[in-house]
Amino acid sequence: MNPLTRKLERFACLSDDDKSILQHAASSRLRNVEPRCDIIAEGETPRHVNLILSGWACRYKQFEDGRRQIVSFLLPGDLCDLNVFLLRDMDHSIGALSPVTLAQISPEQLRQMLDGNLRLTQALWWETLVTAANYRERIVTVGRRTALERVAHLVCELFHRLSVVGLVGDRGYEMPITQTEMADALGISSVHVNRTLKELRTAELMTWKGGRITILNLPALEDVGLFNPNYLHLDQGGR
């Protein structure tokens, strides 16, 4: 099953028909993007909604002096905002972190999908609202959490989000990014990310080796990161 369907089922009770519509969308106009390449850059005009099928991407903004902030990670099953075409230009860039496969959904196709389908419309509204909730939590992270809390919180968040789309196994998940990229997401330096990871390793809470995160003690890690999964809104049991 494609990761978007998997994710939406967490919220809505989808019919076979809904699923086949989603499956159709997920197989349209595939595109592969190499790591470190932009999927779309700030200032460009988006022509379709991108759906991540595999690999990791990120939204980011960069200053002229080189400082960069990763605003969010885009994981399999994530959509780049519905209706982006209502805004003329991109105010940020989206770049691939690992090799990425994505489906490009056209505005017309999206309109057809949603027209008269309340369940799917609501499911995608839910997706949008959860994305906003994620932004809010990230603001809290970079605004008020310490470096240790930031790293722990992010690792927990990714664990839960990847879990929904079936990408968690053996107490961990593939982490196809660099420490520098994690630093850009957390608003700290890569050197400090490194030191912080060492601290979490020493405390036997988690490891990150060979591109894979392993969580040794999830409850303790969540405590350290002041992590409360409520903002992911995953507990609605197909309501």
Place this chain on the structure above:
Amino acid sequence: MNPLTRKLERFACLSDDDKSILQHAASSRLRNVEPRCDIIAEGETPRHVNLILSGWACRYKQFEDGRRQIVSFLLPGDLCDLNVFLLRDMDHSIGALSPVTLAQISPEQLRQMLDGNLRLTQALWWETLVTAANYRERIVTVGRRTALERVAHLVCELFHRLSVVGLVGDRGYEMPITQTEMADALGISSVHVNRTLKELRTAELMTWKGGRITILNLPALEDVGLFNPNYLHLDQGGR
């Protein structure tokens, strides 16, 4: 004219009919909230969409140890997310900063407003997308801007946002919050906000006195804050 209509006209060409619908919504079920009182608290279940008519509010999250992060400021004309009722519980709180008047729009009322009205639906989608863009910019602010840049950027953002709803006059605007609240929004301490304001005052870029911001040199202040208004998407001229 109510501030929501004013704001949406920035994006959409509204008919008289649209405007009267909005006016009707803006006059329904008014509620007054005192400063420092929650409009809705984390964990509660929202029953309607709140529209700020006057005064300032904010979304925020607070840790048990007292640390608080203000996620966004809610100004006149701002809506608390459409369709919040799709998410069961609030994952954050909304509190009044100054005396606030708001209209409480019920889900049914909203549905009636939007049903079959593509222009209004799109206008409110635009509102949602701009809110998300605001979140992203705030992540950049707390993640990668220095204290000086943060303060300058926020003052510029508020200037532009308040300008849209007609609350800017004589090179400035009313600022009904404390330095501590600004600190909680910017992820720094109130003491440091104070020192930073002094620096901006000394540089003759702005003043904040008697609850009012005055901008002495907007271009220079925007430069200091690395402020680029593109994320506010205000340049669509009623497209």
Place this chain on the structure above:
DNA sequence: CGGTTGATTGATGGTTGTCAATAAGCGTGG
């Protein structure tokens, strides 16, 4: 005119950034 809240300033310390050097990992090609 007290009393409370918020603003302002100084002193000090801590978390994190920067710089720089070394080690480790990884893909390519000899």
Place this chain on the structure above:
DNA sequence: CCACGCTTATTGACAACCATCAATCAACCG
């Protein structure tokens, strides 16, 4: 299989920015 070169990770030394604590001052208010 190893050598090479590149990227990334790791570690130490030092500096800077910002937090914290605490005291004073100003503003507001009944």
